[in-house]
Amino acid sequence: MREISYVQAINEALREELRRDPHTFLMGLDVGLGVFGATSGLVDEFGSERIRNAPISEAGYAGAGVGAAMAGMRPIIEIEFASFFYCCWDQVCNQAAKLRYMSGGQADIPITFRTVYGALGQAAAQHSETVYAQFMSVPGLKIVIPSGPYDMKGLLKSAIRDNNPVLVFEHMGLGRSKEAVPEEEYLVPIGKGAVKREGKDVTVVAIGLMVSKALTAAKALEKDGISVEVVDPRTLVPLDEETILNSVAKTHKVLVVDEGHLRGGAAAEIAALIADKG
Structure with missing residues (x-):
């Protein structure tokens, strides 16, 4: 391709x-x-x-x-x-x-x-x-x-x-x-996140540019025997809560990575979701 x-x-x-x-x-x-x-x-x-x-x-x-x-x-x-x-x-x-x-x-x-x-x-x-x-x-x-x-x-x-x-x-x-990227027609649905890398020890929810950085870090940690799952929400509104919560339920540990502001940021909202429903 x-x-x-x-x-x-x-x-x-x-x-x-x-x-x-x-x-x-x-x-x-x-x-x-x-x-x-x-x-x-x-x-x-x-x-x-x-x-x-x-x-x-x-x-x-x-x-x-x-x-x-x-x-x-x-x-x-x-x-x-x-x-x-x-x-x-x-x-x-x-x-x-x-x-x-x-x-x-x-x-x-x-x-x-x-x-x-x-x-x-x-x-x-x-x-x-x-x-x-x-x-x-x-x-x-x-x-x-x-x-x-x-x-x-x-x-x-x-x-x-x-x-x-x-x-x-x-x-x-x-x-x-x-x-x-395929040459033929395709759509990515709004409101559906993606697991960019499967793992079992810790979940990293990363947004935008931070996804590639999280994948690089996950590859490095693999050498130390740490299995990292990387979740990309892709859409912040509507947020795919199910994909995030399913990953957290599997690993029981989570890190949210975002470039935005700390107070009132997207990472804070995702962390609140996990604390509330995870």
């Missing part, structure tokens, strides 16, 4: 979904140019009507995306860095997340928000934050965090086809990572 990079997986998913559904379009800062390579070449195939460069106003183009979703389109909104979500908090949390409830279930809001997150190099404080935990408490939002090219492509396609707002967080440190 061929191998492609994380960024190539994003590009393929976008291209395939744009071809599949004429109601789908992409909008964001410099998406025509493709700053990180994820949207490179799309404007050549689909034109500037469907690959729409936006001004530097996240509130403006996120709001336009929500309106387009209400009107029957299927927008993909690129927020260039996760920290920039603060600029469109109202549009995401107060509009997109609530409109299905406010319409009594009559309105679909099929919008996908893509963003880059995480610390890498010299991106500084306003381009390195991990903010997904702040959205976990907002009813109406789904949150996916792919840890490799295979999951990236399958989850992004599922997100675009979902009739609810989905936030897709892409770690900038994974861009060049490669993995076997």
